[in-house]
Amino acid sequence: MTDASTTAAQRGASAGTPARRGLVARLVLFIRQVIDELRKVVRPTRQELLNYTAVVVVFICLVMGFVVGLDQVFERLVSFVLGE
Template identity: 55%
Template sequence: MARKVVDEPSEDVVAVARAERQARRSPFARIALFVRQVIGELKKVVTPTRRELLGFTTVVLIFVVIMMAVVSLLDFAFSALVVFVFGDPSIAQ
C-alpha cells in the first residue's frame, strides 16, 4: 500500500510565506520562489503501487465502456424518436 503523508503546514511555513509576500521581489526572484514551491509540492506526491494503478485503470475503463453504452443507447433512442416524429427523409425522394 502507498505510504500516507499528511500535509500539515507548520507555523514556520506560514510566517515565511507572509514575510516573502510582504517583501517586494524582482520578477526573477518570484519565478525562483515559484519553482522552489513547485518542487516542494512535487516531493509530497505519493505514487500508487502497481496493484492500485491496475485497480484504478480497470475502474476507469469499465466506467468509460458503461458511459459509451449509455450514450449509444440515448443516441439510438433519440434518432428513432426523430424519425418517428418527422418521418424518414429517404421515402420522400
C-alpha cells in the same frame, strides 16, 4: 515623529511580511516551492494503478453505452415523427 513617518513597506517588513521581491527572486521561489510539493507526491503502486485504470475503463464503457442507447432512442423517435 519618526514612528509616524515610517512607510508602509517598512512597517510590513518589521511586522514579519517580506518586502516586494524582484521578478527573478519570485520565479526562483516559485520553482523551489513547486519542487518541494512534487517531492510530497505519493505515486500509486502497480496494483492501485491497475485498479484505477480498470475503474476508468468500466466507467467510460458505461457512459458510452448510455450515449449509444440515447442515440438509438432519438433516432427512432425522429424516424417516427418524420415518417421515414
